[in-house]
Amino acid sequence: MHFTLEHTDPATRARAGRFETAHGTVHTPIFMPVGTVASVKGIHQKELREEIDPDIILGNTYHLFLRPGMEILEAAGGLHAFMGWDRAILTDSGGYQVYSLSANRKIREEGVKFKSHIDGSLHVFTPERVMELQRSIGADIIMAFDECTPYPCDYAYAERSMHMTHRWLDRCIEHLKKAPPKYGYEQSFFPIVQGSVYPDLRRQSAEYIAGADAVGNAIGGLSVGEPAEELYAMADEVCRILPEDKPRYLMGVGTPINILENIALGVDMFDCVMPTRNARNGMLFTSEGTINIKNRKWATDFSPLDPMGLTFADREYSRAYLRHLFAANEYLGKQIATLHNLGFYLWLVREARRRILDGTFGPWKDKMVVQMDKRL
Template identity: 65%
Template structure:
């Protein structure tokens, strides 16, 4: 993988770059739709590629390991062949999912033993097995195995967890470097910065992660309930330490305003389930603000969902029709809303990139954040 910076904003730390992977180039800053189990919920691959124009999607190691399982993925030749997606894929390590299974998992130095949320069967993830699983999935970008701490988190626990994450990273790198891709194309490994919201821990973790000199780096353990101000402070600190010539990925973030603020702090990559999850509940992100399509005020609205956005579903379907579908719990309603929200997110990062290239990002960002937070 290669990363080339094309421009930096003169008034912020925002950057525009190009990542080159075996399955194509990615123009940054970029948002990655989340395809947890090999699918972005309610969205066809053709729509992701042609309508939404996603340049990379995310898969989840934990879920793909459980279903369909590694044997099936290997028989198909990896996730790209299994789901028909021919652009880049990033897989998270399963660390966040293990974190969320607090009641049915045990964390030790050698790894994590957990029970499947599907059938209660016992499984074990170690840094080595997680590398092997992601080799089998065939992701272009693999994430190191880490422990995601909760918020709030006691300092001593955050420190011990961070130090274990660093030891796990060494084991991940050793396993990654000792093995080869299974499907004839290169893969790369991103370490993950931890340390909760403690500045000294975040600084230490960012320095350790940078010392491994991998192709890119991720910022984890944020967007887990902490105030946005703390998330921004931690992100700014970490971005000031991580190498400028490598992509930075802020994991699990977030709202449109979170993404714009993250870009301003020097982040290049984002992912979040919010656009599709909120879509299934009737919340739409638009160029004019946020819409709760369930509200009665949209019942007889004949205007397009978002005539300023572009894209088929956003300009073809009316707000009144979409409200009807969502109100009746028709599957098409979730599909339309999901495609629309993802189209908006990809539009937003594309607009940010254009503003960075033009040298006008900061002023545009400040206006856009206020504008997008409006409730219509």
């Protein structure tokens, strides 16, 4: 995978680029809709392709390992064939899910023993096994197995965890040297920077990850409860060290404002469940601010859902109708809101890319941050 850096914004460190995968070109900056269990929740693949139109989506190794399982995925020919998706896929290694199972897992040097959240069965993830699982899934981009530290986290724990993540990275790399992809195309491997919210640890980890000379790099362990200022400060530290000629992926981030601020710092790739999860709770993101569609004020607002939106749902449904669907607990309401939010997120990163290319990203970003912070 070769990353082409097309342009850098003159007022910030925002970048526009592209890279090739076996399943198509990915243009950056990019937001990856989260398809945790081989499904972007509430969205048909036809809508995903034609309305939201992402170059790449995300799947999760932990969840796919539990259901449907590797035997079924291999029989199908990999995740692309199984879910009917012919564009790029990135898989998270499961490190974040292991972090979220803190009451049901034990972390050791060898790996992590955990209980399934589905049936309580015991399983073990090692760096080597996680690489094997991602080979079976067949994603275009696969992630190193890491430990995502909690927030807050004391310095000593963060340092120990970071060094273990580095040792796990070395084991991932060694295993992949002996394990070619299973479906006839190359898989690109990204290591992950850790270090909690400690600048010296983040710099140390970024240097170690840069030294691995992978085709791309990720920043993990953020958006786990720390203040936004800490998130930006750590991303800033890391982006100053990670190589400019490779894509940078900030994992699990975040709000539309978070995304714009981190694009300005030099981040290229994002994912987050926020647009889909918040949609199911009635929160809509727009370029003018955030809408809680459950509020009574929308009951007689028959204007389009979002006059600036790009999906058919934004044009064909009114705010009053969507509020009615939520009040009646009709699942169609959640589907419409999800389609809108994902469409908005993809519009946001594409507009950011356009602004980077024409040199207007900085002032546009500052204006957008103010607008999107409003509650309508």
